[in-house]
Amino acid sequence: MPTELQINGRGYRRPDRHAVVICLDGCEPAYLDAALAAGVMPALAGMLAAGGSRHLARSAMPSFTNPNNLSIACGVPSAVHGICGNFFLNPDTGQAVMMNGVEFLRAPTVFAAFQQAGARVAVVTAKDKLRALMGAGLDCSRGGAVCFSAERADQATRAVNGIGDAALWLGQPVPPVYSGDLSLFVLQAGVKLLAEHRPDILYLSTSDYIQHKHAPGADEANAFMAGVDAALAGLLAQDIRLVLTADHGMKPKHRADGSPNVIYLAPVLEAALGAGQARVILPITDPYVAHHGALGSFATVYLAPGADAAAAAATLAAIPGIDTVLSRAEACARFDLPPDRIGDLVVTCSADWALGTREEEHDLSGLDAPLRSHGGLDEQVVPFLASFPIAPPQDGLRNFDAWQVATSAGD
Amino acid sequence: MPTELQINGRGYRRPDRHAVVICLDGCEPAYLDAALAAGVMPALAGMLAAGGSRHLARSAMPSFTNPNNLSIACGVPSAVHGICGNFFLNPDTGQAVMMNGVEFLRAPTVFAAFQQAGARVAVVTAKDKLRALMGAGLDCSRGGAVCFSAERADQATRAVNGIGDAALWLGQPVPPVYSGDLSLFVLQAGVKLLAEHRPDILYLSTSDYIQHKHAPGADEANAFMAGVDAALAGLLAQDIRLVLTADHGMKPKHRADGSPNVIYLAPVLEAALGAGQARVILPITDPYVAHHGALGSFATVYLAPGADAAAAAATLAAIPGIDTVLSRAEACARFDLPPDRIGDLVVTCSADWALGTREEEHDLSGLDAPLRSHGGLDEQVVPFLASFPIAPPQDGLRNFDAWQVATSAGD
Numbered sequence: 001m002p003t004e005l006q007i008n009g010r011g012y013r014r015p016d017r018h019a020v021v022i023c024l025d026g027c028e029p030a031y032l033d034a035a036l037a038a039g040v041m042p043a044l045a046g047m048l049a050a051g052g053s054r055h056l057a058r059s060a061m062p063s064f065t066n067p068n069n070l071s072i073a074c075g076v077p078s079a080v081h082g083i084c085g086n087f088f089l090n091p092d093t094g095q096a097v098m099m100n101g102v103e104f105l106r107a108p109t110v111f112a113a114f115q116q117a118g119a120r121v122a123v124v125t126a127k128d129k130l131r132a133l134m135g136a137g138l139d140c141s142r143g144g145a146v147c148f149s150a151e152r153a154d155q156a157t158r159a160v161n162g163i164g165d166a167a168l169w170l171g172q173p174v175p176p177v178y179s180g181d182l183s184l185f186v187l188q189a190g191v192k193l194l195a196e197h198r199p200d201i202l203y204l205s206t207s208d209y210i211q212h213k214h215a216p217g218a219d220e221a222n223a224f225m226a227g228v229d230a231a232l233a234g235l236l237a238q239d240i241r242l243v244l245t246a247d248h249g250m251k252p253k254h255r256a257d258g259s260p261n262v263i264y265l266a267p268v269l270e271a272a273l274g275a276g277q278a279r280v281i282l283p284i285t286d287p288y289v290a291h292h293g294a295l296g297s298f299a300t301v302y303l304a305p306g307a308d309a310a311a312a313a314a315t316l317a318a319i320p321g322i323d324t325v326l327s328r329a330e331a332c333a334r335f336d337l338p339p340d341r342i343g344d345l346v347v348t349c350s351a352d353w354a355l356g357t358r359e360e361e362h363d364l365s366g367l368d369a370p371l372r373s374h375g376g377l378d379e380q381v382v383p384f385l386a387s388f389p390i391a392p393p394q395d396g397l398r399n400f401d402a403w404q405v406a407t408s409a410g411d
Numbered sequence: 412m413p414t415e416l417q418i419n420g421r422g423y424r425r426p427d428r429h430a431v432v433i434c435l436d437g438c439e440p441a442y443l444d445a446a447l448a449a450g451v452m453p454a455l456a457g458m459l460a461a462g463g464s465r466h467l468a469r470s471a472m473p474s475f476t477n478p479n480n481l482s483i484a485c486g487v488p489s490a491v492h493g494i495c496g497n498f499f500l501n502p503d504t505g506q507a508v509m510m511n512g513v514e515f516l517r518a519p520t521v522f523a524a525f526q527q528a529g530a531r532v533a534v535v536t537a538k539d540k541l542r543a544l545m546g547a548g549l550d551c552s553r554g555g556a557v558c559f560s561a562e563r564a565d566q567a568t569r570a571v572n573g574i575g576d577a578a579l580w581l582g583q584p585v586p587p588v589y590s591g592d593l594s595l596f597v598l599q600a601g602v603k604l605l606a607e608h609r610p611d612i613l614y615l616s617t618s619d620y621i622q623h624k625h626a627p628g629a630d631e632a633n634a635f636m637a638g639v640d641a642a643l644a645g646l647l648a649q650d651i652r653l654v655l656t657a658d659h660g661m662k663p664k665h666r667a668d669g670s671p672n673v674i675y676l677a678p679v680l681e682a683a684l685g686a687g688q689a690r691v692i693l694p695i696t697d698p699y700v701a702h703h704g705a706l707g708s709f710a711t712v713y714l715a716p717g718a719d720a721a722a723a724a725a726t727l728a729a730i731p732g733i734d735t736v737l738s739r740a741e742a743c744a745r746f747d748l749p750p751d752r753i754g755d756l757v758v759t760c761s762a763d764w765a766l767g768t769r770e771e772e773h774d775l776s777g778l779d780a781p782l783r784s785h786g787g788l789d790e791q792v793v794p795f796l797a798s799f800p801i802a803p804p805q806d807g808l809r810n811f812d813a814w815q816v817a818t819s820a821g822d
Contacts, residue, residue: 321663
């Protein structure tokens with residue numbers, strides 16, 4: 001491959017060592033702080049002691065999984081790649097449309113561009129929904145690329161995923177989709193892929209099942225981080241450049257009695273504007289809602305033609321817990337969002353709150369622990385660690401700088 | 412002065428331009444984000460566009476005003492300088508002791524060390540309680556140093572403060588202690604001091620009155636930030652190296668009805684251990700509690716000899732909202748605290764919660780807006796901006812790197 005690659009307007013170098021980026025889903029910085037303090041991450045501590053670096057970065061907004069995995073994969077925010085949640089409203093049809101398909105992606109990924117330039121690429125995700133997006137433009141049928149999910153590792157085929165049954169290959173059964181083991185499977189697969197497939201670039205993206213249920217420093221959280229560390233040891237032993245970041249943080253969003261602390265937006269808007277004047281879209285909504293009940297801290301509101309946007313905004317802004325109400329133009333400018341996939345208003349709430357549509361529209365029966373979730377500004381700060389010294393850009397690190405940092409560093 | 416100074420184990424260079432550090436009290440990063448997005452900070456936007464830098468940093472813990480102003484002033488955390496709150500418990504007497512006096516400070520400040528090396532120094536604080544600590548070791552009687560507070564600007568004397576009536580000098584009356592204008596007075600005094608006194612190093616420390624009452628992006632908050640920006644314009648016009656950071660962030664800590672969202676620790680500990688076994692110290696407590704009612708997100712607990720520390724810790728850790736319970740040794744290791752001024756346990760709570768002793772011990776009559784406060788891990792992330800490119804240290808920026816960054820940068 002050429003020494004320099006331009007991808008979505010950014011320059012990437014051919015890595016002279018295997019470049020590995022881990023997106024640790026929902027890794028609020030405190031999970032690492034607590035686990036390091038408890039001594040359960042010796043490999044990470046060793047990496048930091050041996051010249052590694054440890055910074056904070058801001059995620060893309062909304063602080064959800066898909067927008068951020070795509071931002072990391074493309075090196076640019078949602079305004080460029082188009083994926084700003086799991087759903088948007090098609091203004092022509094009035095239908096809420098899922099944007100989990102590759103047809104909604106507007107930019108090439110670093111993975112596809114590196115493959116086209118002759119590099120070997122490997123991508124492992126926890127859930128399969130993300131695997132499809134991460135694999136956009138990647139041809140896994142020719143031997144140079146591997147892309148599969150832990151969730152469907154046993155269904156992987158050489159033609160589609162660049163590898164046969166990956167559960168058999170790893171010697172581990174496919175873990176339950178709602179488990180921390182799903183993430184550890186991803187990382188352990190990364191260790192083995194690195195050894196056997198020798199990718200120039202390797203992306204490992206986990207799930208935030210543990211973080212949705214357990215606070216930083218909790219025994220379960222530290223046990224999970226210890227599992228992460230064991231995989232890090234296996235990766236770091238292989239002469240790599242590692243960048244470890246997260247798609248978003250994670251905050252408790254429940255009351256003292258354990259019930260979710262939710263602001264339901266639809267009744268408020270109906271009282272302010274009348275019935276049928278506003279439609280609330282929660283872009284966190286997806287087929288895997290058991291651990292958060294589709295409750296996050298970011299919402300977008302589509303208004304009927306002629307509805308009083310200023311009145312709606314003022315009503316929302318006056319609600320305790322709501323910290324930002326912006327017009328589409330303001331939100332797109334501030335958060336780098338694609339205007340055609342955002343409603344007339346964008347609403348975020350602060351750390352301990354979540355946003356809902358109507359109480360009866362949220363199935364909270366799967367919530368077996370007090371709600372922890374993300375999506376807002378208070379979950380935008382994420383860790384950004386590297387196995388080597390880095391010089392953060394002067395406008396501040398973003399998690400989607402990960403591939404540029406991982407591939408551009410020289411030594 | 413010599414080219415290199417060693418202060419508390421860190422190296423500082425003689426600045427070749429006036430080095431200015433602003434500690435914007437309670438400046439959660441979102442205040443700047445919202446004000447920049449609203450276009451009310453043109454001077455700051457211009458600084459960033461002209462090669463300035465914008466990072467995130469972690470404050471010292473607890474995320475309170477005095478520990479962080481002292482950490483910035485000394486370039487080291489509380490473990491070294493000793494000030495970890497406004498109060499600690501003297502274990503010999505059982506008395507809660509205020510540590511606002513200079514006799515509790517265990518390290519020289521950058522200000523005193525620079526003055527001793529022949530540099531000109533100026534320090535302006537909002538409240539006078541902080542002026543005394545910031546002025547420790549500084550001799551203002553000889554013409555080379557100025558140190559006064561906005562609160563008592565009109566009582567400044569040349570012998571004590573290095574300047575006569577500073578309100579008269581600035582041409583402004585002393586603003587009320589509970590006002591945003593108190594902070595703007597500090598910054599405007601900085602502009603004039605820079606022009607007339609030509610300090611080599613200038614420290615400006617504001618108050619968080621506005622941030623305790625108004626959320627980021629609120630009209631009042633943006634109006635305050637516009638006032639900050641006007642002073643920045645006056646500073647930046649004078650060929651300075653500017654570092655702008657904060658002592659701590661600020662989070663809403665109230666319920667939907669506006670009442671404070673408080674975990675009262677004393678009754679919980681009494682139920683778990685029996686009466687008289689635990690004493691809760693809230694280090695945020697000080698003589699100016701009207702805007703927060705002594706409610707923050709950090710507490711330390713002193714236990715009676717023989718009390719069951721493990722049981723107390725387990726009881727506290729099980730309370731929703733409490734996110735960290737550490738032993739003294741764990742807390743000192745993780746947060747760089749001085750062991751002799753910390754209780755047997757350290758407790759923090761998450762963003763939307765505050766910690767109290769007993770309901771009847773908190774005077775909330777001065778709270779005329781829903782509680783916003785700080786002290787915990789969720790208020791540890793602060794902005795760190797500079798008027799020049801910077802290379803953050805590989806273990807991550809701390810707000811108390813401010814003076815090293817401001818004085819060490821070359822160009």
